[in-house]
Amino acid sequence: MSHVELDSPIQHRDPIVDLDWIPRFRATMANSVFPRLPGFRDFPPEDFALRTHICEAWRRVARRYGFLEYDGPPLEPIELYVQKSGDEIVNQLYSFIDKGDRQVSLRPEMTPSLARILGARSRGMSKPIRWFSLPQLFRYERQQRGRLKEHFQWNVDLIGEAGVAADAEILAVAIDGLRELGLTSDDFVARVSDRRLVQILLEVVGVPEDAIAATLAIADKLGRKQESVVRDMLVADLEFSDDLAKQVLAIFLAPSLEDLDAQVLSDSRVSEGIASFHEFVARLGEMGLGEYVEVDLKIVRGLAYYTGVVFELFDRQGELRAICGGGRYDRLLELVGGEPLPATGFGMGDVVLGELLADRGLIPTFQRELDYFVVVVSAQERPEALRIAQALRESGKSVAYSFRNQSLLKQMKAAGREGATVALIIGPAELERGCFIARDMTSGEEREVVLSDLI
Ligand code: HAM
Numbered sequence: 001m002s003h004v005e006l007d008s009p010i011q012h013r014d015p016i017v018d019l020d021w022i023p024r025f026r027a028t029m030a031n032s033v034f035p036r037l038p039g040f041r042d043f044p045p046e047d048f049a050l051r052t053h054i055c056e057a058w059r060r061v062a063r064r065y066g067f068l069e070y071d072g073p074p075l076e077p078i079e080l081y082v083q084k085s086g087d088e089i090v091n092q093l094y095s096f097i098d099k100g101d102r103q104v105s106l107r108p109e110m111t112p113s114l115a116r117i118l119g120a121r122s123r124g125m126s127k128p129i130r131w132f133s134l135p136q137l138f139r140y141e142r143q144q145r146g147r148l149k150e151h152f153q154w155n156v157d158l159i160g161e162a163g164v165a166a167d168a169e170i171l172a173v174a175i176d177g178l179r180e181l182g183l184t185s186d187d188f189v190a191r192v193s194d195r196r197l198v199q200i201l202l203e204v205v206g207v208p209e210d211a212i213a214a215t216l217a218i219a220d221k222l223g224r225k226q227e228s229v230v231r232d233m234l235v236a237d238l239e240f241s242d243d244l245a246k247q248v249l250a251i252f253l254a255p256s257l258e259d260l261d262a263q264v265l266s267d268s269r270v271s272e273g274i275a276s277f278h279e280f281v282a283r284l285g286e287m288g289l290g291e292y293v294e295v296d297l298k299i300v301r302g303l304a305y306y307t308g309v310v311f312e313l314f315d316r317q318g319e320l321r322a323i324c325g326g327g328r329y330d331r332l333l334e335l336v337g338g339e340p341l342p343a344t345g346f347g348m349g350d351v352v353l354g355e356l357l358a359d360r361g362l363i364p365t366f367q368r369e370l371d372y373f374v375v376v377v378s379a380q381e382r383p384e385a386l387r388i389a390q391a392l393r394e395s396g397k398s399v400a401y402s403f404r405n406q407s408l409l410k411q412m413k414a415a416g417r418e419g420a421t422v423a424l425i426i427g428p429a430e431l432e433r434g435c436f437i438a439r440d441m442t443s444g445e446e447r448e449v450v451l452s453d454l455i
Contacts, residue, residue: 039141039149046366051152053364054350054357055134057180058154062132065173067156070131072113074138078103080112080336088302092139094149106138109347110155111305111329112336118159119338127160127341146321146352157345159333164276167309167328167344168283174313174324174346175292181353182362188323191296192281192311195327197273198251198297201260204267205247211238216300219252223298227253252298280309305329309344315356323356324348368419372454374401375411377427385426388436388451395455415441424449 036042043051059069078095095105107113110133122129133155141147156173158166171190178188199212207215218233227249234245247261254260257274264270277295284293301310310327314320326346334340357363372392374385389399400418402411408425415423425437430448438449 037149039143041148041150049366050354050357050363051350054181054353055152055154058132058134058177058348061173061176061180062154062156064176065130065156065169067130067132067173070114070117070133071135072107072110072117072133074107074136075104076107076113076116078105080116081105081108087304089139092141094138094140107135108137108139109303110135110137110153111157111303111332111345111347114155114157114345115332115336115338115343118341119333119336122159122333122339122341128166129159130157131159132156146355148351152350154348154350155345157343159343160341161344162330162342164280164309165283166342167280168287170326170344170346171284171293171311172287172289174311174326174348175289177348178313178323178353181357183356183360185291186316187356187360188292188313188315190293190311190313191299192293192309193295193297193299194273194277194280194309195300195306196308197270197277198300200267200269200273201251201264201297202248204264204270205251205261206244207240207248211240213304214238215248219248219298220300220302222252254297256295277309301325301327305332305335307331311346313348315352315359319359320352320355323352368417369398370400370418370420371397371422372399373411373415373418373420373423374399375408375415375423375425376401377408377425379405380428381426381431384431388424388426391451392454397454 041047062069075098078093081093082090089108093105093108095103098104113135114131114133118125118129134152135155136150137153138150140149143149154177156170156177158170171192175190195216198216202212202215203209215234215238218230218237221233222230231245231249234240234248235242240248250261251264257277260270265274281290281293281295284290299310299312301312306327307330308328311325312322313324314322324346326344328342328344330342331340333343354363372389374389376382376385385401389401392399400420402414406414412423420441423439423441425439427437430436435448435450437446438454439446
């Protein structure tokens with residue numbers, strides 16, 4: 001049977017009154033299993049195991065840095081995202097009007113929810129606040145390699161600390177999240193920039209303040225579009241002179257901060273900005289993570305709320321989209337009505353990361369695991385088998401057995417399929433003596449045991 005994906009939405013009608021879509025739908029479905037929406041994933045156990053492998057590594061690292069896990073609702077009022085997140089995400093919202101006439105949206109990112117949750121409770125909390133979360137997020141994006149309509153995203157945020165030390169700590173968590181999964185500096189790199197510094201640089205070369213956001217949005221395309229196309233956009237869309245467009249591009253494409261124009265570097269606001277950015281990079285060096293970090297002023301981030309250090313993590317080969325993105329957002333909590341608190345954090349998705357782990361051969365092979373499989377020689381031993389199985393389960397062991405009367409051979413094969421470490425075999429002789437045979441499924445070794453030997 002083929003597996004189809006349902007691309008054209010079924011009209012939403014009252015199913016009790018109007019059922020004439022059913023034969024049409026059945027015709028679409030002929031010879032296929034029930035469809036899955038495009039861009040969504042099923043997680044059968046072997047795929048769920050990979051998700052668990054990734055999420056548990058993320059959890060271990062976050063806890064090692066002292067972060068506490070939280071969550072929020074998957075559905076939020078749409079206003080939380082409009083204006084706060086920026087046009088790109090707002091155009092990708094899974095939004096609808098609920099039965100109470102509220103405009104709502106599935107969460108496309110976690111940061112606005114975090115700001116909302118803290119807005120209501122941060123005043124009484126000691127700072128800094130270290131929180132992490134593993135939400136499933138939904139964005140109506142065109143499906144492509146590394147991009148789906150849903151993904152799980154590790155969010156780690158540090159709130160209430162304004163200095164670059166907090167930015168460095170946050171990036172260290174992101175880097176360690178990937179190292180925990182076996183990736184090294186040969187596999188990935190963190191490209192870092194500073195939106196505030198870039199804004200100062202743009203102002204110094206003469207970009208008007210009200211054109212800064214649009215300039216950043218155009219510069220965001222530099223990784224994907226040719227330099228000449230981006231220059232033409234600056235001239236055509238923002239009415240920059242050729243000279244200004246050239247100076248703007250020189251900023252974003254500078255191989256290092258030292259390569260910026262000497263006159264620009266002599267501005268006192270620029271040198272202050274550079275000193276603080278250098279401190280951020282130096283901190284990571286002191287933590288032993290310097291080899292993972294590269295300065296790249298092209299990293300501006302698509303989301304509207306960032307105000308300082310920003311970063312994105314990429315595979316070294318440059319074959320995949322960003323694995324992780326984050327930075328400082330000092331105004332967001334205030335914007336959603338909370339205490340004005342500085343904040344910094346990141347989101348790391350499981351989709352691109354899964355691709356990278358697969359490319360590097362770092363996905364563990366899926367193995368079924370079971371402590372015991374109980375095998376009976378005849379139906380007569382079944383009550384004793386059930387008693388043993390329950391006693392072992394109560395002691396925390398995993399146990400399975402055949403539900404039907406089957407030959408010994410079939411039961412032993414089932415034990416193998418289930419991944420049992422040990423088969424416990426009970427026959428009439430064992431029943432009489434109050435014991436059973438424990439067979440090691442790998443070595444084939446057998447020994448006689450009683451229940452208390454196993455618990
Ligand atoms: P973001 O850059 O939009 O940031 O997403 C972070 C990461 O989530 C991306 O680098 C990517 O790996 C993954 N991701 C995003 N969209 C998709 C998609 N459609 N399919 C698969 N993976 C995806 C944020 O969301 C910020 N709220 C992160 C943040 C937290 N900033 C501060 N705190």
